[in-house]
Amino acid sequence: MLVTLEGLDGSGKTTVWEALQDVYSDAVFTREPTSDSWYGEAVNRAIGDDDADPLATLFLFTADHADHLSRVVRPALAEGNLVISDRYSDSRFAYQAASLRDSDLARPMEYIMGIHAAFSRPPDKTIYLDVDPETAAARSGATNKFEQAAYLADVRANYERLIDSEPERFVRIDATQPPEDVLGAVETALAEILDAN
Numbered sequence: 001m002l003v004t005l006e007g008l009d010g011s012g013k014t015t016v017w018e019a020l021q022d023v024y025s026d027a028v029f030t031r032e033p034t035s036d037s038w039y040g041e042a043v044n045r046a047i048g049d050d051d052a053d054p055l056a057t058l059f060l061f062t063a064d065h066a067d068h069l070s071r072v073v074r075p076a077l078a079e080g081n082l083v084i085s086d087r088y089s090d091s092r093f094a095y096q097a098a099s100l101r102d103s104d105l106a107r108p109m110e111y112i113m114g115i116h117a118a119f120s121r122p123p124d125k126t127i128y129l130d131v132d133p134e135t136a137a138a139r140s141g142a143t144n145k146f147e148q149a150a151y152l153a154d155v156r157a158n159y160e161r162l163i164d165s166e167p168e169r170f171v172r173i174d175a176t177q178p179p180e181d182v183l184g185a186v187e188t189a190l191a192e193i194l195d196a197n
């Protein structure tokens with residue numbers, strides 16, 4: 001089973017993802033962008049480059065996803081493991097659709113989803129850590145172009161579209177709560193998800 005953690009920068013995904021590793025010690029914990037491949041390194045260069053072309057950036061993230069799928073996610077699922085990924089395809093649908101909002105693409109999110117449909121493996125469940133853009137930007141330190149409140153407001157609107165279109169896949173958690181309460185809510189949600197499968 002593939003469970004993903006999604007949300008704005010600073011929503012607390014990585015804090016939760018690290019804490020879950022103590023509870024689900026048999027699961028495979030992974031993340032996007034990947035941190036152990038040259039594809040991930042290329043993505044991180046694009047994140048740090050204010051002038052990086054948004055369409056080229058989409059394809060770098062998507063290349064990293066393809067490598068992540070073939071090297072980590074599909075083999076782990078084939079062996080029957082629970083896979084928990086800190087960010088996954090919804091990050092592309094939310095972030096790159098916001099970056100490409102004013103591009104020549106008529107419907108950026110649909111375009112990005114179409115690229116993924118040809119080869120990706122959708123998550124079974126997605127835990128969405130919901131936080132307002134101002135809190136997200138403040139927590140993340142607003143150190144790069146993605147961590148700005150105005151941009152994150154567009155990203156959040158895109159996440160809302162995704163949740164509206166697939167409400168059964170998403171579990172929304174109020175991520176403005178203290179960290180221990182967020183973790184407790186995620187653990188409860190994950191236990192229910194696993195019980196139902």
Ligand SMILES: Nc1ncnc2c1ncn2[C@@H]1O[C@H](COP(=O)(O)OP(=O)(O)OP(=O)(O)O)[C@@H](O)[C@H]1O
Nearest residue numbers: 008009010011012013014015139140177178179182
């Ligand atoms: N519930 C919370 N309340 C207050 N601060 C929090 C909470 N969760 C995490 N933080 C703090 O916010 C910062 C960002 O947390 P974290 O790295 O887990 O977020 P993230 O969603 O993984 O961000 P990014 O996507 O940018 O990597 C850290 O300093 C962390 O300690």
Ligand SMILES: Cc1cn([C@H]2C[C@H](O)[C@@H](COP(=O)(O)O)O2)c(=O)[nH]c1=O
Nearest residue numbers: 009032033061087088091092095096146
């Ligand atoms: C996977 C993915 C990520 N991003 C953005 C979101 C963050 O601002 C950075 C890095 O992610 P991290 O969780 O802070 O390490 O990249 C994106 O725009 N598109 C994606 O597909």
